[in-house]
Amino acid sequence: MITPYTIAIPQEDLDEVQSRLARVRWANELPGVGTDYGEPLAPIKRIVTYCREGYDWRVWEAKLNAYPQFMTTIDGQTIHFLHIRSxxxxxxxxxxxxxxPTSVIDYLDLIGPLTDPHSYGDKKAQAFHxxxxxxxxFGxxxxxxxxxxxxxRTARAWAELMQRLEYNRYGAxxxxxxxxxxxxxxxxxxxHVVGVHVTQIFSEPSGDLAEMEALSSQEKELWQNFHWWRHHRGLYHPLQSNIPQTLAHALADSPVGQxxxxxxxxxxxVSDDYIISNAMIYWLTNTAxxxxxxxxxxAHPTMTPTxxxxVPLGLSHFGNDHPAIRSFASRDHANIVSWKVYEQGNHFATQAAPELLINDIRSFFQQ
Structure with a gap:
């Protein structure tokens, strides 16, 4: 069964956020170390101050509620989704x-151009439901x-969701x-899936030294830079992959921590509004x-495909993101039909390079 849904956060929940923010106890820090020890105090104070004095959750709640939303249960789990027909x-x-750490907010600005390209200046572009x-x-x-x-398990749930919506031919x-x-x-x-378009292909080295030696000098540099990032800025990944519950005790109790x-x-x-709105969704739904x-x-699957x-796969890779190494990707995906790399943008392409992403999604699926 699919039922309509409207987001309506109780005012007392929003008041509690403000109360907790007003009583924050700031962490101490060392002088002159920059980001060597993690995020310094100044930008966190700035974003918390804006959350208290300038940010309005109701604006973002209204943006989400401007589109049809629904709830259903798949494989025992509640699933929330927006559904906009062209x-x-x-x-x-x-x-x-x-x-x-994002949410359905990612795609709000893409809904109009993808469902109604005619109104956005391209009468020949592929349109989407x-x-x-x-x-x-999440959320x-x-x-x-x-x-x-x-x-x-989520991929199977999404296939079931599209079947419930009676879509027998669709993309992802x-x-x-x-x-x-x-x-x-x-x-x-x-x-039923005609093709898949993604903004990253997270393929890793196999461990074969010959595979690494075969990389171009540019690919080797990209991988070395990513290796540095993973061990200095990407430590959230092994932490959440191994002891997520320990971290969650702090995040569930502190909106500043979230x-x-x-x-x-x-x-x-990206904008502070984008960061705060995503963090608010996690906080208000207690899904840290x-x-x-x-x-x-x-990291601990009960089954792993061998x-x-x-499926026909297309990549749009944006600047400063996980490196796109074609030889690694081809090992994991046998039917890559589109491979585009841009210097612009970043990991959050819907915010940093929306026009490029929209055009790539359209052109890929027009194939």
Whole structure:
């Protein structure tokens, strides 16, 4: 059963956030160390001050409620999703999946151009019916109440969701965790998935020294830079993959902690409103723990496919993101039909390079 849903956060929940922010106890820090020890105090104070004095959750609640939203239960788990049908006759159903530490907010600015390209200056562009779900355990789909919710189980759930919506031919797009699980939808539902478009392919070295030696000098530099980032700025990944519940005790009790945890990954490459709105969704739904558990479940799967995906796959890689190494990717995905690399943008392409991303999604699925 699918039921309509409207976000309506009680005012007392918003008042509690303000009360906790007003009583914050700031962490101490060492002088002159920059970001060597993690996020310094100044930017966290700035974003907390804006959250108290300038940010308005109701504005973002209204932005989400401007689109049809629904709830359903799949495999025992509540699933929240937006569903926006295009008025264009030949529109292709497309499921868009966000990652961590973001939410369905990622795709708000893409809804108009993708569902109604005619009104955005391109009468020949591919149009889409959009399905935008919250990942299990994230935001309004959470929390999860049992183990096992990883990219594979979620991919099966998304295939079931599209079947419930009576979409027999559809595409998938994703960023971050959405990039990981979207090709798996094609693996599990090849009869109905026409193609998958992603903004990352997280393929790792196999351990074969010859494979690394075969890389170009540019690819080797990209991988070395990413290796540095992973061991200095990307430590949230092993933490959430191994002890997510320990971290969750702090995040579930402190909105400042939740904001800081989001900011340390996102930084100043997007607006404070975007960072705060995503953090607020995690806070208001108390899904810090269950969203972090997604990492644990992915790192401890009960099943792992042993063959490459074969669904037609397209990549749009944006600047300063996880390196795109074609030889690694081809080992994990046997049917890469589009490979585009841009210097512009960043990991959060819906915010940093929306026009490029929209055009790539359109052109990929027009194939």
């Amino acid at each position: 008025k264009v006759e030949n529109a292709l159903p497309l499921i868009l999946t966000h990652g961590w 959009l399905v935008i779900p919250s990942l299990p355990g 309004f789909s959470g929390p999860t109440h049992e183990t096992g919710w990883n990219q594979y 797009h994703g960023n971050d965790w959405g990039s990981v699980l979207s090709p798996e939808i094609g693996r599990f539902d090849p009869e 904001l800081a945890w989001h900011y340390q990954l996102i930084g100043d490459v 723990a269950s969203s972090a558990r997604f990492y644990y479940e992915a 063959s490459p995906t074969t």
